Amino acid sequence: LRVCADPSNMPFTDKSGEGFENKLAELVAAKTGRKSVSYTWFPTITGFVRNTLGANRCDIIMGYAQGDELVQNTNAYYRSAYVLVHPKSKDMEGVETIEDSRLTxxxxxxxxxxxxxxxxxxxKLLRTAKIYPLAVDTRVTPSMGEV
Incomplete structure (x- = not known):
């Protein structure tokens, strides 16, 4: 099974094969009678589909965002929640939602x-926010997990 994936996108995929989508690719390969999984690694940046699936370098992309018109999706198999994590301190005690005025x-x-x-x-919390990039070209810049 030829898989296109990001080489540094944990917990989803990585070159060491430790991501949960690496494990799903192995399962898909086994269930479809493929003997092995081979990867084409490319960061999930603009041009990902064009340079991978579109260039016939793979059979499948694991974990592509549902609803994108560039690929034909399966049913969603993964859902996520967002959490607010903060250090334990008196001024943050009881903060549980992004609507809490103490976050201003x-x-x-x-x-x-x-x-x-x-x-x-x-x-009105974006004025002081630290914005991290959604897509990082890991050929040039390390992913946030590697920093």
Missing amino acids: GKTIGVVESTPPTANMAAN
Whole structure:
């Protein structure tokens, strides 16, 4: 099974094969009678589909965003929630939602173009936010997990 994936996108995929989508690729290969899995590694940046599946370098892309018109998706098999994590301190005690006014003026890290940014914008929290890139070309810049 020829798989196109990001080489540094944990917990999803990585070159060491430790990502859960690496494990899913092995399962798909076994269930479809393939003897092995081979990878074409490319960062999930603009041009990912064009340079991988579109260039006939793979049979499947694991974990592509549902609803994108560039690929034919399966049914969603993964759903995620977002959480607010903060250090334990008196001024943050009891903060449980992004709507809490005690977050005003705080630096909150968030990945660009993800659902929490809409909630943060509605609560005027983006002015002081630390924005992390959604897509990183890991050929040039390490992923946030490697920093």
